[in-house]
Amino acid sequence: MGSAGVAxxxxxxxxxxxFAANQNDVVGWLVVIISLGWLLVFxxxxxxxRSAARKAAARLQGHAGPGGKGGDSPVAxxxxxDLKLEHSFKIxxxxxxxxxxxxxxxxxxxxxALETIEITSHNARSMMKDSGEGPVEGTVVD
Numbered sequence: 091m092g093s094a095g096v097a098x099x100x101x102x103x104x105x106x107x108x109f110a111a112n113q114n115d116v117v118g119w120l121v122v123i124i125s126l127g128w129l130l131v132f133x134x135x136x137x138x139x140r141s142a143a144r145k146a147a148a149r150l151q152g153h154a155g156p157g158g159k160g161g162d163s164p165v166a167x168x169x170x171x172d173l174k175l176e177h178s179f180k181i182x183x184x185x186x187x188x189x190x191x192x193x194x195x196x197x198x199x200x201x202x203a204l205e206t207i208e209i210t211s212h213n214a215r216s217m218m219k220d221s222g223e224g225p226v227e228g229t230v231v232d
Contacts, residue, residue: 092136099129171217178214182207 106125110118188203 092140096129096133096136099125099132103129174217175214178210178217181210185210 103122103125106118106122110122185203185207189200189207192199192203
């Protein structure tokens with residue numbers, strides 16, 4: 091559709107040039123300039139949309155491929171989520187150490203550490219799920 095539109099605009103421009111050259115009138119040349127402007131704007135829009143559509147299609151095809159690695163955005167989102175999950179696991183590990191250290195000595199400190207573990211693990215699970223229900227989805231890393 092875009093190519094046909096560019097062809098029509100090109101024909102309009104060429105007809106305007108022919109009529110302006112035959113008439114040799116200022117109004118005819120103004121029509122040529124206006125039709126040239128519209129041709130350039132239309133061409134820019136068509137080629138920009140075509141380029142964006144190709145990039146989007148390549149990104150979607152790449153993301154659906156093996157491993158789920160496609161364009162920059164999905165990989166960046168996956169990396170960000172992985173860093174957040176790693177941080178959550180580190181928090182849980184630290185709090186397990188706190189529980190071991192204060193078990194039998196300071197019950198209040200143990201309760202706070204267990205609460206922190208519970209909140210952190212809940213947040214980590216919500217990062218791993220898409221909808222909040224159903225099984226956890228993800229890639230198994232060996």
